[in-house]
Structures are given as structure tokens and as C-alpha cells.
Amino acid sequence: MTTPSYQQDQLTALARGHAQDQQHDQQHPSPASPYSSTNEQDVLVYNPYQQHTSPVSHFHPNQHYASPVSHSSPGLQDHSGVLPYSNLEVVQNHNAKPADLGQGYGIEVYNYHHKDKQHPVLYAENDPTSPPLALPSPGDEKIFHPESQSPEVVSFAHQTHLPPIPGSPSPTLCGIRRKPFWIIMSVVAFIVLAAAIGGGVGGYFASRNSRDSRSEQPAVAPNATVVPPRIVSNMSLAALRWEDPLKGSQYRVYFQPTHLNDTQILESAWSADTETWVVQPITDPNTPIKPGTPITASTGFPHTNTSNPRVRSVYYATRGTVIERQTPYKENADIWGNDNGSGQYAPSNASSLFSFWYQDFHSKLMILALFFQEFGANSLTVASYKENITNGHPWQSTRLSLSIQDGSPLAAAPATVGGDQPEVKLYAADKGSLTQLPFNLETNILGNPMNAEFPLAPNSPLCVSIENNTNYYTAATLPQCATTWSITHLVLFAAEDRRGLTLVSWNCSSGFVDATARIAGLMKQGRTYLGVASTSPSNMTNFVDQRVYVLFEEPGTTNDTTPKMEEWVVPDSGKVGDTKGQNGNWRVNGEVPIKVL
Structure with missing residues (x-):
């Protein structure tokens, strides 16, 4: 070389x-x-x-x-x-x-x-x-x-060799060496691609759901007012009626506001002397009342003594227990407070409530009874406070084993004139049908059920009014059973879709008969019936001035979807020599306000 x-x-x-x-x-x-x-x-x-x-x-x-x-x-x-x-x-x-x-x-x-x-x-x-x-x-x-x-x-x-001369620096892209640069670009590209795919899929389903929602729901007008959601599709109502010696007929309706932003219990009160309705709350604003709570009410005289002020008791559910709201409270007129029945019982989530105040002014027997379900289907609990002329007993409960469906509606009415027997006819739902159950309030003995074969869905609005047909008969024509069970029951309840109401008549001789024709003129096309309540349980055997209150929604031309309430009048019956009221048609008496003014 x-x-x-x-x-x-x-x-x-x-x-x-x-x-x-x-x-x-x-x-x-x-x-x-x-x-x-x-x-x-x-x-x-x-x-x-x-x-x-x-x-x-x-x-x-x-x-x-x-x-x-x-x-x-x-x-x-x-x-x-x-x-x-x-x-x-x-x-x-x-x-x-x-x-x-x-x-x-x-x-x-x-x-x-x-x-x-x-x-x-x-x-x-x-x-x-x-x-x-x-x-x-x-x-x-x-x-x-x-x-x-x-x-x-x-x-x-x-060192045996000098350090090698370093080669030229690795080529860079955007200031980053090639290998890290392409790794970063690959990760970014993957993220962008995943986001694009996810957004496309999400957008597809969102669009599909939106189309489905638009196809199922009517379009909302651009100027429509946003209405808070209703608590439930049916609202529980309770009603009372009594005669005041000085002020005449008194009517009370109890309900929960229909929107979630207000869960108080309201009272709409009518007085014959003022001829006006006044709406006001009976509970404190911060009370943890269950949304869509069942409500029931009853009235009577403490210790079966008419010298005492009349007491009104309203029962409703909070989260986990039942409250007894009462006025006068501790003898303070027009003051509401929680009484002794509060916090003692825990109804099931779907349970209805029904209360009955029984009084026998001859024997001085007084019974406060509250019906509810603790364990759902096939169970019914009766809690009661009993008092006679000598002593009183604290609240006690009896669990009844019977065939009944979960969330069964509950209502009752007396079976005899004069209230000389502490027996009621209890109405409930079993296997989707209306069922009557005889029950003795004093002994807690349950009689044999009778199926009415009229459809009754869980949590359907239900109430019972009474009618006296004894004057319609002579002593020779009066059915033998009517000498003991003289009262006719008028059972009113809503259809499963809440689009209509059914009225069924029952007495001991005729059994269950469809009497819907008597209210046909009161029902309107397109209404949704949310609740019904009658004043009969508080009247005991008073067949005069009975009222039924009906809560409903109906389609309108405005954006106001607030439910409305009407007062229906049940014809008087039982007057000597006057049979016009027997089997007569019901009528609308007017609208009842349900907002606090």
C-alpha cells in the first residue's frame, strides 16, 4: 500500500x-x-x-x-x-x-x-x-x-484509544429526534382516531335516542314554560266533612303539592259561613315527607265526649315511618303537631294508608285505626288506639295474613246504620280485582273475603261513599239481610291507565253492581285521574252532604299542566218519604283550589 x-x-x-x-x-x-x-x-x-x-x-x-x-x-x-x-x-x-x-x-x-x-x-x-x-x-x-x-x-x-470522534447528530423533526417524534405522532394519531370513532358512535346513539324521544313525545312550543316534574302519576287525597253548630258544614281536603320542589302537606278548607276555600300548609317546610306519600285523615271527639273540641288527624309517610299530624295540638286551637301515633310504624314502600275513627256514644267506645302494609303482598297491618269509658290502651298493631297484592289501594266504610257495631267493610285489591273484607275494629277479626270481579290495579285511586236505601222499601219488601247490613256502598276507583273512573254499588242483597252510569256525565274526554277521596268515613252514618273530591289533569291550549280538583256531590238518601236521591246521578259542585295564595 x-x-x-x-x-x-x-x-x-x-x-x-x-x-x-x-x-x-x-x-x-x-x-x-x-x-x-x-x-x-x-x-x-x-x-x-x-x-x-x-x-x-x-x-x-x-x-x-x-x-x-x-x-x-x-x-x-x-x-x-x-x-x-x-x-x-x-x-x-x-x-x-x-x-x-x-x-x-x-x-x-x-x-x-x-x-x-x-x-x-x-x-x-x-x-x-x-x-x-x-x-x-x-x-x-x-x-x-x-x-x-x-x-x-x-x-x-x-486508555488504549482516544475517544472516537462523535458522528453527526441524529436528524430531528420539529426539534425532536426521529424515533421519539414518530412515536409521539403515532400516539397522537391513535388518540385522534379513537376520539373520532367514539364521537361518531356516541353521536349516532344520541341522535337515535333523540329521534326516538321526539317520536314518542309531542313537540314543545318555543315559548313553553318549563314545568317541574310531577311526583307520581297518581296523587293521594284525603277528605273530611263535619257539621259545626255555629259555622255550618265544614269540608277539608288534604294533599301533597304535585311538584318535587314542594313536598309539604296542604289543607284546602271550606267553611259555610265564609263560602270560600283557603289553602295552607299543615307541616313544617323542612319536614322530610316522602314524595308521593299516601295520605289519610279522620276526625272525632276525644274520649267520645262532644264537649271536647273536635280533633282532626292526618296521617302521611316520611322516609321510613308514619306521622300522625293532629289539630288542635295539646288543646291549642288551629295549631298542628305530631301526636302519639307518629314514628311507631314503618310501611312498605308501595303501601297505601287508610284511617278510620270509630265512636259509639252509648258505650263510650272509641277506636282510632290505621291500615297499611308492612311486608308487601299478602300482609296487612292494623294499628289502633282503643279507649272505653274506664281506660285507654296505647297504640298496638295486629298483622293480618290475607290474600292481598303489594301496593293495594285501601278504603273502608261502615256496614250498619247508627254505628252500633264496630265493623267495617274493607276494600282492597287481590290478584288485580276489587275485594271486600269484613273487619271488626274491636276484636281485629277478619271475615271471609268477597271478590267483586272488577279490575283494580295497585296504587289506583280508591274511595267509598255510602247510601241508605232502607226507606225505599217497606217492611214487607226489605231484604232480610238489610235489617242488619242496611248500608249501600258506592265504591269509586280509577282505571289502570287513569283515563276513566268506575263506580260500583254494593249492598247485602244485590251484591256488586256496576253503577258507572251515575257519574258518566262528570267524566271528560282526555282527562287523567290522579286521586279521589270521599268524606263518608268521617260522617259515619250521615247520608247528607256527602262529597267526593277528584284530582285530574286534562289537555288544554295553555302551557299550564297543573292538576285541577273538582268537588262532586253524592245525592242525599234515607229521607223518610223521599226516595229521589236513591240511585240518583252525581253532580259537580265546583272547582277546589290546590295552590297556596
């Missing part, structure tokens, strides 16, 4: 300098070198505790320039004086071509040892106190780590 001319020039200069140094060293021997060797096969070992001088190196033209080699390396023969490594300075040969500089050619080595032996040039490679030399690194890393090897640090004189 032909040696380039500029390399031949370097070798000639080096040989000349080598000969001069050899002659100089023979005349002036150097001190012992801190490098020692046990034999010629060993590499030079540096001993920093000896007097410091430059390391000794052999030079071979085929070796890397200025690299220490072992004594056994081929090339120039050993001499007593050699080129000290620390006295060689690497400088650029300005005659070299730029392309050769990258390969290490065009480097000149000069010996400064002969110029200043007392103050030799000391380089970092020979200074044991200098910090390690790290390889140069590109700007995007703190330490450059070639992928094929661990980080490299120059180890001074022990």
Missing part, C-alpha cells in the same frame, strides 16, 4: 525528532518513570506515588497516533530514550485536505520536551486530579449514550 506523501512527510519529521531526543536523553538521563513494568509482556502501569513525569510510549506507524503500546508490539525497536506521551502536542496540518481530517490524517505531532523540561505541558489525560472527560453529546440529552454501549468516560493514561 502506497503511503500518502503528506504522511511520509510526517514520518520523516517524527523519525528526525526521535533521533534528536535519543541523543539528548543519552547525554541527560531522565529520572525514574512512574510507569513500571514487570516484564515486556505487561502494559505500562502508572504509579502516582512516584515522582511525576510523563508516561512513556512506543510509537508505531501503523498504530493510532500518540497511543501507548505494549513493549511486545511490532514496529520500532525499543530505545533507552523514547518519546514521552505528555510532550507530544497534536495540531492540525494546514496542508491536509478537509476530508482527510475527519479520518485523522493531516495531524502533526511536535515534541516540546526539549524546550522546557522543568515545566512540561500537562494535559488533562495525564492529570490524575482532573475530572473525567465525558463524551460530547447532542443538545437534547444531558449525557450521550450510544445505543450499543454504556456511557464512556476517558480514563486518562489507562
